[in-house]
Amino acid sequence: MTEEEAPCPPLLYPTRAEVDACAYPNWPERVKLNGLDATVIPIDRSGPAYAWLLSDGIDMTVIDRWTKSRNPPEDSDSEDTETQTQTQAEAEAEAETDHPAVYELFDTIEATIKKYDGTVFTKTDWSSARDVSWIYNASNGLRACTVEDVVLYLKSSDFITHDLMMPYDGCVDVEEGDVSLPPTVHLVLKQFYDLRVANEVRVFVKDGKVLAMCQRQSDVFFAHLLEEEEWRHPMVEKVHKFMGERMLEPMQSVGLDKFVCDLYVTPGQGYVRVIDVNPWHPATCDAGLYTWEELHTLSLSPPASPCDMRVVESQAGIVDTRVLSSGFPLEMTQGMMGVDGMTLDDLVASMKECNMQ
Structure with a gap:
């Protein structure tokens, strides 16, 4: 068999510990300080709020009842006829969804939205609801201004459901039939910023070194990124400097020597922010403008010099993503x-x- 015909070695998949280390609450403090402001809301996996998140359908009437519960009518005689004639079945259904823990979750979400001046970005431990952005107007950047917005993102997204139900799917140290899950899931509400997607870079790290990088949105062509001196080279330099000074060592301290991170880079102003940290996971993480086979081959023979950033070079060069397919x-x-x-x-x-x- 010739070298060209040699099969690609088996792809690398993460361990359970590596997946846990990528969850936002477990990021090292030094990494969080270089990220976007966020509030973490823990949700007990054995509690009613978690059960409600996984319940079928999107029943927004529970939010209406939560709103009314905080402002009950002064005169009970003025209640709606519909409420007075409520059937026993409806009452039982409400009892299952209108648990105090669910209302407490809504209270916390509302308080967090106010804390961040009325707009937040919704995600859970690992994922955001990017797969449903096409439903809720992608141009708004997944902006959430109300409790209803946050609930819609949480209840509509397959990416979020994967976080809730199958976070260790595909891990090399999870045996068949093992359905154990972490006891707590986390709702992460970040302060919303209107970021330019052209400034987002996906970085692939293996053995504690930057192996490759590319524009994060591989399904969009940005003509200005072809201008090497003005745009791409300054971005690449800042990414390498940031990773070397503020990212690689802290992530290794929590046991991560292979991972994928998304950064926001502003060539002119010179700052870099961490958007997200993802497990090195071919089944759940997009390889951007690479393939996972290509990245794995690169990891076996890392380049001697610092890598450049791949960009989409024309409209014909856009690459399908999990978000686009969804x-x-x-x-x-x-x-x-x-x-x-x-x-x-x-x-x-x-x-x-x-x-x-």
Whole structure:
């Protein structure tokens, strides 16, 4: 077998401890200080608030009842006829969802939104609701201004559900049938900033060294990133400096020598902020403008000089992402397979051609 025909070595997957280390509450303080302001709200996995988050459907009437519970009518005779004639089944259903712990969660969310001047970004330990941004107007940057907004993101997102139910899926040290989960999940509400996605960089770290980097939004073409001297090179220099001085050592101190992080870089103003830290996980983390096979091969023979940043070089060069794929309804995705020989990849290619016209 020739070298070109040699199969790629098995891809690396994370351990349970590495996944835990990437959860926002477990970030080293030095890393949090270089991130965006955030408030962590713990949710007991055995409690009613967690059960409500996983319950089927999105029943927003529970928020209406929570609002009314804080401002009860002074005269009970003035209650709505609908409330007075409530059926026993409706009362039992409300008793299951309208638990004091659920109302307390709403209270905390509302207080946090006020703390951050009325807008927050919603995520859990590892993931945000980026997969549903196409539903709730992607141009708003997943801005949440009300408790209703936060609840919609939490209850709609498959990425969030994965955090809640399967955080250790694919870990190398999890045996088949092991369904153990951490006792607490965390809702992380970050102060909302209107970030320019062109300034976001995805960095791949292996063996405590920066292995590769690329623009985070691999499904968008930013022409100005092709200007090396004015944009790309200053961004690359700042990323390498930041990683060496403020990121690599703290993450190694919590047992992480391989991970993927997203940074916000401003070439002109010169500051770098940590957006997120992700496990080195081919099944749940996008490889950006690389493939996981390519990254694994790079890790076996790391480049001697500091890496450059890959960027999308034209509209034809955009790459499909988990977020983009999640924008297709399941029925549509399944229906595309095998119909007139067309697959989902063919559909994405067709969309690229339309964007170029």
